[in-house]
Amino acid sequence: MYQRSVEVAVGVFMLIGMAALVFLALKVSGLTTDSQKESYKVYAQFDDLGGLSIRGRVSLAGVTVGRVSNVSLDKESYSALVEMEIYSDVDNLSTDTVAAIQTAGLLGDKYVALSVGADEEVLADGDTIFDTQSALNIEKLIGAFASGQVDI
């Protein structure tokens, strides 16, 4: 009888452990089927990433529509090449979409904000966004003010 209650206690203990792992996976790390959501790849070149990194958010009108999947240097143009995975259900981005690197809050994470243009044609897998705006570089901005290049 003692042996049986011990086994029950150990079983409950292991179940609690598994429940805690599931809690960590789903609630804390947000592991959902969303991460395996079907997506297509779109590229964009920026002069300055300013801290945008892999797993960064890609948003349209503030709604997350994808994520940054790779960041690399384009050796020919000396600019940064960003590979983005856009969810397949967002399939009507026009080819003249503008991609801008913005900051969430004053010191928050960098993310890519898309704003759709007026073109009839839409971006397909492997296409490149040409119209881009780099991250706002605060050091450069202050430098420009300090050296008097900008009239206030």
Next chain:
Amino acid sequence: MFSINQSWRYSVLDFIRKTGRTGLDYSSSVGRSGLFLLRAISGLPLSLDGLSLLAVQIYKVGVLSLIIIVVSGLFIGMVLGLQGYNILIDYGSEQAVGQMVALTLVRELGPVVTALLFAGRAGSALTAEIGLMKATEQLSSMEMMGVDPLRRVIAPRLWAGFISMPILAIIFSSVGIFGGMLVSVDWLGVFEGAFWSNMQSSVDFSEDILNGLIKAVVFGLVCSWIAVFQGYDLVPTSEGIGIATTKTVVYSSLSVLSLDFLLTAVMFGGI
């Protein structure tokens, strides 16, 4: 003159002899513990009888440690929530308290504090128990009966610690995050949606939670290895049991903290 010279030579020789003996003793104890670990790990009897021995040990080592783990996890999470809130409110980003609490617990405090508590709560008990078995010659009488004490006594305890420690660490982290939520959301009024969504966007399952779990597995092995080896290898006197129990806690804590630095450097250091 001659006798002074000779006694000086004796003391030098004696010093060299003692140093050599200590070095040999030390390396033989390291070698013994390595062989002991191999034999104990491979010695788990997978019969029904062996598994019920294992269940009893998991009950003693894991289930009975649950209360201290839950209570300390809850309070550590609450303290993290309170401290983080007070710092982050200065920058107007108190929503980030969720991500701070979760990352701190999952990556560092969960495995490390659980291992330290585990060494104090379960490791010392294992050492004292096995040590008393050795001092009262229960282990040698088992050998006389043809029962291998490594398989019957040591292996279930080692495996129990190895299995329980990661489970305890996961429970610790979860309860801690819950405690952090209690303080920051329910008491200090951080917006609940931002609390969870900030946490979810910054915590990665494989990078943070699985790496924390790997840490806990390593710490579990090291802590229970040290505990059972100190118990098996002690000088079988009442003083020896006291020394071995102290050594268990000291060695476990030091190895957990230094291994934690190593593992962190490997997992999160190289960007």
